[in-house]
Amino acid sequence: xxxxxxxxxxxxxxxxxxxxxxxxxxxxxxxxxxxxxxxxxxxxxxxxxxxxxxxxxxxxxxxxxxxxxxxxxxxxxxxxxxxxxxxxxxxxxxxxxxxxxxxxxxxxxxxxxxxxxxxxxxxxxxxxxxxxxxxxxxxxxxxxxxxxxxxxxxxxxxxxxxxxxxxxxxxxxxxxxxxxxxxxxxxxxxxxxxxxxxxxxxxxxxxxxxxxxxxxxxxxxxxxxxxxxxxxxxxxxxxxxxxxxxxxxxxxxxxxxxxxxxxxxxxxxxxxxxx
Numbered sequence: 557x558x559x560x561x562x563x564x565x566x567x568x569x570x571x572x573x574x575x576x577x578x579x580x581x582x583x584x585x586x587x588x589x590x591x592x593x594x595x596x597x598x599x600x601x602x603x604x605x606x607x608x609x610x611x612x613x614x615x616x617x618x619x620x621x622x623x624x625x626x627x628x629x630x631x632x633x634x635x636x637x638x639x640x641x642x643x644x645x646x647x648x649x650x651x652x653x654x655x656x657x658x659x660x661x662x663x664x665x666x667x668x669x670x671x672x673x674x675x676x677x678x679x680x681x682x683x684x685x686x687x688x689x690x691x692x693x694x695x696x697x698x699x700x701x702x703x704x705x706x707x708x709x710x711x712x713x714x715x716x717x718x719x720x721x722x723x724x725x726x727x728x729x730x731x732x733x734x735x736x737x738x739x740x741x742x743x744x745x746x747x748x749x750x751x752x753x754x755x756x757x758x759x760x761x762x763x764x765x766x767x768x769x770x771x772x773x774x775x776x777x778x779x780x781x782x783x784x785x786x787x788x789x790x791x792x793x794x795x796x797x798x799x800x801x802x803x804x805x806x807x808x809x810x811x812x813x814x815x816x817x818x819x820x821x822x823x824x825x826x827x828x829x830x831x
Contacts, residue, residue, distance in 0.1 A: 560576060597614075642716065709813070710795055711813050725764040740752075
């Protein structure tokens with residue numbers, strides 16, 4: 557989830573400049589990688605909704621990591637638990653794990669971080685986990701942030717929010733924030749000020765998404781009504797997360813969201829060696 561997401565202007569390369577504080581949570585797809593003697597990457601989706609073949613970031617990332625000198629291949633089996641078009645980075649996190657799997661099982665001559673940056677703006681973050689800051693188009697990363705202790709309930713309506721649409725709408729409407737919420741959240745994290753962090757959390761996409769997707773705004777309001785300390789959009793949506801004092805409180809609040817997809821989650825720690 558994004559604890560802060562400041563969206564700035566359009567860059568000459570077609571991307572947008574952003575400043576975001578990302579927090580990994582323990583909601584995850586399940587992926588099994590098995591080395592094969594035959595070259596190639598075969599993906600089987602055992603559960604959930606996910607594109608097949610090269611349309612899936614898992615396969616694209618694995619191919620990029622292996623390069624032309626692939627020594628064998630991978631049989632990949634996916635159980636999709638993170639919904640698509642939710643703003644939760646499910647595809648990016650899976651791509652990061654594919655890069656890690658190739659490095660461990662097949663070997664690679666390339667730097668995993670550089671491969672990740674080529675695949676997608678969020679992918680380098682998921683090689684590390686924990687809490688990180690990303691700027692530029694997402695490739696300027698800082699993984700030195702302290703861990704945070706957060707528990708939340710994530711909910712999502714049936715409709716997704718296309719990321720490209722959200723950026724176009726931001727460009728059309730213009731921006732009304734000061735673009736400094738990431739700095740404020742970062743400062744609060746470093747001071748171990750939980751209250752200040754929650755008060756500073758902001759997502760620039762909320763203005764356009766809440767206006768065009770009233771069901772997303774409604775879920776935000778419902779989270780607040782059942783006791784969330786803060787509720788805000790995940791990335792460009794359409795999922796919304798509410799922060800609770802404990803995992804138990806987040807679990808109890810699940811009862812109020814039986815009509816939509818929902819999952820309780822908690823923040824994670826940075827992985828010891830990045831991969």
